[in-house]
Amino acid sequence: MTLARRALGVSRIGHTGTLDPMATGVLPLVIGRATRLAQFLTASDKSYEATVAFGRTTDTLDASGTIVTACDRRPTRDELAQAIGRFRGRFDQTPPVFSAKNIDGERSYDLARRGKLTSEARPKAVSVNVKRLEILSFDGNSARLEMQVTAGFYVRSLAHDLGAALECGAVLAALRRTQSGEFGLDRAVPLADVLQSPRESLAERLIPFRGLLSELPSVTLRSATQLERLKNGVEMAPSDLIVPFPFPQSPPEAETTANASPEAETTANASPEAETTANAPPEAAPRIIVRLLGPDGDLVGLAKPSKNLGNLHGWVVLG
Numbered sequence: 480m481t482l483a484r485r486a487l488g489v490s491r492i493g494h495t496g497t498l499d500p501m502a503t504g505v506l507p508l509v510i511g512r513a514t515r516l517a518q519f520l521t522a523s524d525k526s527y528e529a530t531v532a533f534g535r536t537t538d539t540l541d542a543s544g545t546i547v548t549a550c551d552r553r554p555t556r557d558e559l560a561q562a563i564g565r566f567r568g569r570f571d572q573t574p575p576v577f578s579a580k581n582i583d584g585e586r587s588y589d590l591a592r593r594g595k596l597t598s599e600a601r602p603k604a605v606s607v608n609v610k611r612l613e614i615l616s617f618d619g620n621s622a623r624l625e626m627q628v629t630a631g632f633y634v635r636s637l638a639h640d641l642g643a644a645l646e647c648g649a650v651l652a653a654l655r656r657t658q659s660g661e662f663g664l665d666r667a668v669p670l671a672d673v674l675q676s677p678r679e680s681l682a683e684r685l686i687p688f689r690g691l692l693s694e695l696p697s698v699t700l701r702s703a704t705q706l707e708r709l710k711n712g713v714e715m716a717p718s719d720l721i722v723p724f725p726f727p728q729s730p731p732e733a734e735t736t737a738n739a740s741p742e743a744e745t746t747a748n749a750s751p752e753a754e755t756t757a758n759a760p761p762e763a764a765p766r767i768i769v770r771l772l773g774p775d776g777d778l779v780g781l782a783k784p785s786k787n788l789g790n791l792h793g794w795v796v797l798g
């Protein structure tokens with residue numbers, strides 16, 4: 480980011496998700512007012528191509544670390560295909576100790592380097608979701624994998640856990656991020672171009688506000704008057720919008736009777752492993768985030784539903 484800040488001549492710049500030192504690929508940067516959107520861009524899904532090498536483990540879970548164990552055994556392609564099936568869908572994943580996870584106010588990698596990690600002071604397992612995981616190639620000693628995962632997923636942990644499942648050990652040997660949210664390699668600017676190109680040509684490669692978070696629902700303010708009111712903290716009522724936001728209807732409460740059958744206590748979305756009991760807590764409703772567009776169609780902020788039914792409360796205003 481320091482190099483990009485100097486090349487672009489800007490003071491405010493941020494990123495939307497760190498990459499391991501050995502990794503290459505997409506790293507979206509946010510500049511100026513767009514830094515206020517970093518937390519929303521960071522939460523997007525990521526796609527990777529990874530090379531996993533079998534036969535050893537290291538302290539960092541990648542090929543750059545110190546070898547901890549070694550093994551002569553190698554998996555077959557069928558064994559690999561069967562093993563990766565365990566890592567599709569939602570499950571709990573433990574981040575590497577050499578990671579930026581915060582433990583009692585300190586980075587986990589700092590504690591690991593100083594030998595201060597204990598069984599209690601270690602990164603906690605977090606829920607992750609692997610939406611796609613496929614084998615691109617396999618040569619007996621290593622495999623190239625392609626995946627789409629939710630934010631917070633560690634490919635190094637996947638390599639380590641895959642090696643454990645195959646009982647031979649494995650490390651991450653190479654990693655390339657091919658997609659971060661809506662940004663892919665096709666829109667990426669090589670760092671060398673950023674450092675060598677004139678600022679005027681770089682400005683033409685910047686993505687305008689209206690091109691950000693396009694997967695979110697949008698509403699358009701009626702006029703500049705609404706925009707000024709939004710900047711002053713005033714909620715947007717349906718009359719302030721060209722088309723009111725279609726708030727989802729709350730599902731009707733299910734009827735419960737003393738004679739309800741066991742089948743009535745399950746839901747269509749329950750996984751085979753999930754317990755389906757009458758006392759199971761309801762799933763939390765998804766958070767609604769709405770893009771606010773100005774009269775000219777540019778992104779001016781993000782909003783969420785207000786406690787006042789039908790209104791939108793300005794969450795982030797890019798004023």
